[in-house]
Amino acid sequence: MASPRARRLEEPVPDVEIGGMTRARRLRFRRVPDTDVTFEAEPEQVSDSHTERENLPDEAEPGVTYRDVEVRWRAGTRLVVDEGDPGEARKRR
Amino acid sequence: MAEREYRAYSAGKGGNQDPDVLLDVPVVKVDKIHLKVEELDARVALKAKVLDLVNLTVGVDAHLGKLEIDIEGVEAQALVKARLDHVVAIVDRVLTTIDRNPDLVKSLGRAVEDVGSGTQDALGQTGQALENLGEGASGAVSELGEGAGQAVGDVGQGAGQAVGGTVGELGQTAQGLVGGVAGAGVEGGAQGVGGQEAGPSGPKLARTAAKVVAKEIGSAATDEAKDLGAAATKKVMELGERRRQRRADKQHATEAAMRQAGELGVDLDEVEGTGAGGRITVGDVRAARRD
Numbered sequence: 001m002a003s004p005r006a007r008r009l010e011e012p013v014p015d016v017e018i019g020g021m022t023r024a025r026r027l028r029f030r031r032v033p034d035t036d037v038t039f040e041a042e043p044e045q046v047s048d049s050h051t052e053r054e055n056l057p058d059e060a061e062p063g064v065t066y067r068d069v070e071v072r073w074r075a076g077t078r079l080v081v082d083e084g085d086p087g088e089a090r091k092r093r
Numbered sequence: 094m095a096e097r098e099y100r101a102y103s104a105g106k107g108g109n110q111d112p113d114v115l116l117d118v119p120v121v122k123v124d125k126i127h128l129k130v131e132e133l134d135a136r137v138a139l140k141a142k143v144l145d146l147v148n149l150t151v152g153v154d155a156h157l158g159k160l161e162i163d164i165e166g167v168e169a170q171a172l173v174k175a176r177l178d179h180v181v182a183i184v185d186r187v188l189t190t191i192d193r194n195p196d197l198v199k200s201l202g203r204a205v206e207d208v209g210s211g212t213q214d215a216l217g218q219t220g221q222a223l224e225n226l227g228e229g230a231s232g233a234v235s236e237l238g239e240g241a242g243q244a245v246g247d248v249g250q251g252a253g254q255a256v257g258g259t260v261g262e263l264g265q266t267a268q269g270l271v272g273g274v275a276g277a278g279v280e281g282g283a284q285g286v287g288g289q290e291a292g293p294s295g296p297k298l299a300r301t302a303a304k305v306v307a308k309e310i311g312s313a314a315t316d317e318a319k320d321l322g323a324a325a326t327k328k329v330m331e332l333g334e335r336r337r338q339r340r341a342d343k344q345h346a347t348e349a350a351m352r353q354a355g356e357l358g359v360d361l362d363e364v365e366g367t368g369a370g371g372r373i374t375v376g377d378v379r380a381a382r383r384d
Contacts, residue, residue: 015151017112017174018137025166033130034158040138042150079151081183 014048014076021072027056028065039077047077112174123167133157137173141180146197147187149180346373353378 039047054070138152191197346354346361350373354361357378364381366373 013176013179014174015176015179016137016139016153017176018135018153018155018172020171021169023166023168024164026164028163030161030163031159033160034156036154036156036158038154038156040150040152040154042148045151047153075153075155077151077153079149079179079183081149081186 013078015078017074017076019072019074022070024066024069026065026067027069029060029062032060032062037075039075041077041079044080045077046080047075049073049075113177114173114175116171116173118171120168120170123164123169125165126163126167128160128162128164130157130160132159137175139175139177139180141184143184143187146191147184149183151180345371346378347375349375350378357382 037049039045041047050073052070052072054068056066056069056071060066133156135155136152138150140152141147141149345366346364347368351361353359353375354364354373359378359381361373361378364373364377365371367377368374
């Protein structure tokens with residue numbers, strides 16, 4: 001039997017969700033940032049972080065100009081308090 | 094609308110469910126921008142607490158390190174959502190469980206009850222002690238006379254203060270308990286708005302109400318104890334007076350003579366009265382002392 005953290009449930013509705021979207025005609029990094037997403041939950045959580053990119057590689061390079069870029073990102077998390085609680089545990093970056 | 098565009102790429106069915114809290118940063122359009130960021134942290138969290146039984150926290154932290162970027166033809170938007178239904182359902186389930194299993198919180202109630210019971214015992218014992226003092230120590234009281242009454246009055250006042258203090262502490266305990274419950278309940282709502290203090294009046298109101306209740310409890314107990322002290326004083330004074338009267342009748346001496354005999358250590362049984370009907374007078378006592 002899968003652990004609660006590994007369950008994938010039918011209706012994942014995050015309790016808390018944060019997201020953003022950026023489009024750019026031209027984009028050039030002078031310095032590529034470090035990014036980090038963490039989730040906090042008590043007693044337990046299922047969470048999901050998801051990124052969609054267009055015309056931008058997973059590892060962007062400084063000094064390179066990217067054109068017609070679009071990045072969508074969202075992260076959500078949901079409490080899990082018992083075996084019957086809905087949620088999902090997938091986590092993608 | 095930013096919300097509509099966000100929905101277009103929001104993953105999962107949950108993205109379409111209306112949130113209770115929505116922070117919508119609409120589309121920002123900039124022709125050209127050079128952006129330099131040292132550190133950027135975004136955090137949204139939802140917290141709920143029920144007594145010391147349940148503590149729920151759920152949140153997301155996003156961190157962006159040092160960034161320097163040139164962008165042209167930019168469109169950007171951001172959204173924060175919080176949905177309370179699930180957390181409310183969990184809290185509701187907890188409250189239902191407590192409702193069906195009151196033993197869970199009996200320990201909390203018992204602690205407060207013990208304090209109340211102790212206070213009641215203290216009151217009872219104070220009354221009993223004062224009563225014993227009045228009835229049992231008849232000789233001492235009669236010799237002390239009015240001074241004893243005053244002393245017991247002081248005891249009564251002391252008891253009043255002591256009991257008032259104890260119940261005041263009970264009030265403080267109750268205040269903490271009530272403040273804890275109410276504060277926790279509101280905390281979820283306040284923290285749910287991305288850490289903004291959305292409802293500071295809730296816990297403040299609860300604390301104020303608890304203070305008033307505690308003050309009234311303490312005040313009522315103090316008044317009750319004062320009444321008890323005053324009643325005890327009156328009772329002991331009456332008992333002392335009655336005792337003195339009985340002894341005066343028995344000794345066939347004036348009150349002043351009895352007082353003088355007590356002060357000089359003269360045994361009235363050895364004194365012969367020269368007053369009206371052979372009553373012992375102060376002069377008789379002094380004469381007996383000289384002899």
